Amino acid sequence: MADDALFLGWGPVVRGRELKAVEVFQETLTYYGTLQQDGKIDSFEPVLLAPHGGDLAGFILLRGARSSLDEVRSSEEFQRLVARAASIVDDVGVIDAYTGEALGQQMARFRSVSEELGG
Secondary structure, eight states: OOSEEEEEEEOOBOTTOHHHHHHHHHHHHHHHHHHHHTTSOSEEEEEEOOOOSSSOOEEEEEEEOHHHHHHHHTSHHHHHHHHHHHTTBSSOEEEEEEOHHHHHHHHHHHHHHHHHHTO
């Protein structure tokens, strides 16, 4: 399993768009399932958060090789789904993420830079 990931987070559903939100969510999961079957991503994990008064309502973590994730992220279909989501939920964001060995590499880089800067 690859240690690179994409974190796709979103906030509350725009009032009155709840049914469309469910539709787009299912469309998105189907798309990610196809990406996984085609070997373009290793896995994906959708997570919905309980109401908590914050801005994050849920997220999906896509796992795969960085080059594959970059290809997915720049694809027309991915961009279309993100645009659809952004029209029905607030605060949509797509962020590079790191787990496992990739996390270790990021922390080593952080430590090295911190030592260079004396902090």
